[in-house]
Amino acid sequence: MSNPDELLVALSAAVESERSNQMSLTVVVGGAVITGRLAPEAVWRERVAEVLKDSDRLGPFSDVFARDPRGGQAGPGRDEAPTHLHFHLARILQGSLGIPETGGMYRVAIKDVSAWTVGDLSYIDR
Numbered sequence: 001m002s003n004p005d006e007l008l009v010a011l012s013a014a015v016e017s018e019r020s021n022q023m024s025l026t027v028v029v030g031g032a033v034i035t036g037r038l039a040p041e042a043v044w045r046e047r048v049a050e051v052l053k054d055s056d057r058l059g060p061f062s063d064v065f066a067r068d069p070r071g072g073q074a075g076p077g078r079d080e081a082p083t084h085l086h087f088h089l090a091r092i093l094q095g096s097l098g099i100p101e102t103g104g105m106y107r108v109a110i111k112d113v114s115a116w117t118v119g120d121l122s123y124i125d126r
Helices: 006-018 041-053 059-066
Strands: 024-029 032-038 084-094 097-109 113-118
Touching: 006 032, 006 084, 024 084, 024 097, 032 097, 041 059, 041 084, 041 097
Parallel strands: none
Antiparallel strands: 024 032, 024 113, 032 084, 084 097
8 A cells, every 4th residue: 555554553553552462463465465463563573582582593683673773662652653563473374374384473564555354364274
């Protein structure tokens, strides 16, 4: 979308303000379907930093996620509208598969979302 969906921005802002990670959402971005739960940016960054820190090869990159590139604590300021969705336990749906199977961490620009729905989609192959 050239202009971010105001309802999706408001939903993301509510996740940020409540510091909840229970909001399930499915979005279409560049033809890919991503489904999972939203997390506040600061919580998402913290979790990614933890995962990277435990890696021998990727450990040095954990600090990038632990700090806000704008300075200060990670996450949007109180007066700023969110620009990204931060998914955890998320999968890219491809046919009857969800990649990765266990869920991953994805950051999606709200302006790039072409369609969305509340809820976490899953496929059952029968």
